[in-house]
Amino acid sequence: MPDEHEREVEKTENTEEPEQEPRLDPEAEARRAAAISFIRQLGDPVLKSRATPVDRFDESLRGQVARMAGIMNDAFGVGLAAPQLGVSQRVLVYRVGPDAPVVALVNPRLEWESEDADVLDEGCLSIPGITVDVERPVHVRVRGVDEQGEERSVEASGLEARVIQHELDHLDGVLILDRTSREERRRAMRELREAERDREAA
Numbered sequence: 001m002p003d004e005h006e007r008e009v010e011k012t013e014n015t016e017e018p019e020q021e022p023r024l025d026p027e028a029e030a031r032r033a034a035a036i037s038f039i040r041q042l043g044d045p046v047l048k049s050r051a052t053p054v055d056r057f058d059e060s061l062r063g064q065v066a067r068m069a070g071i072m073n074d075a076f077g078v079g080l081a082a083p084q085l086g087v088s089q090r091v092l093v094y095r096v097g098p099d100a101p102v103v104a105l106v107n108p109r110l111e112w113e114s115e116d117a118d119v120l121d122e123g124c125l126s127i128p129g130i131t132v133d134v135e136r137p138v139h140v141r142v143r144g145v146d147e148q149g150e151e152r153s154v155e156a157s158g159l160e161a162r163v164i165q166h167e168l169d170h171l172d173g174v175l176i177l178d179r180t181s182r183e184e185r186r187r188a189m190r191e192l193r194e195a196e197r198d199r200e201a202a
Contacts, residue, residue, distance in 0.1 A: 001079035001094075001166050002123050035074035039084050042127045042192070046083050048173045051090045053107050057149035061091070061106070065147040068093045069102040077125050079163040081170030084126050091147075092167035096160045105152060108144035108168060113137035122166060122176050129195060130188045132180040136165050 024032065040046055054061060064087065072080040072093055079094035095102045116138045123131040140161045143153045156164055169175070177185050 031074040035071045051171045079167045081167045105144040112141040114139035132184040
């Protein structure tokens with residue numbers, strides 16, 4: 001999901017994407033472009049597949065988490081799930097503020113969600129340039145483990161809850177286009193086709 005200062009997390013996501021496009025120096029822009037080149041885009045089958053639970057907590061997993069965190073940060077995202085990098089593992093990372101620590105959740109499961117919900121504009125690093133309205137519970141509790149295999153429970157509200165739910169969806173092969181209205185989906189697909197035509201014409 002994009003980063004908070006890039007778009008307001010897709011307005012929040014952009015739960016993966018940032019709120020307002022920052023002015024980047026050439027080096028940061030190059031890092032961002034390189035990071036996004038690793039992220040699987042809409043149409044890749046891995047994004048529609050349910051990820052496999054992690055059963056080995058070793059240096060390979062810790063390296064994977066570190067790589068995900070680095071790509072997320074360089075892409076100015078606030079969340080990233082392993083399938084977005086083509087890895088079918090139930091692993092996600094997120095960070096809801098520029099000074100906040102990166103949180104890793106392995107084999108996460110949603111334990112509770114509030115009846116209160118709200119609708120916000122979300123974006124996704126796997127569908128760049130597109131945002132759609134998505135309704136999600138305002139409060140959630142998620143349980144899993146960290147990259148060391150230690151139990152981790154997270155109670156989250158607001159943006160953090162939305163980002164976690166967005167990334168949990170990725171682990172189940174669900175995209176924001178699957179969570180929005182038919183009208184919003186049609187609009188988004190139209191914008192994607194127009195952007196593709198513009199790229200081909202350039």
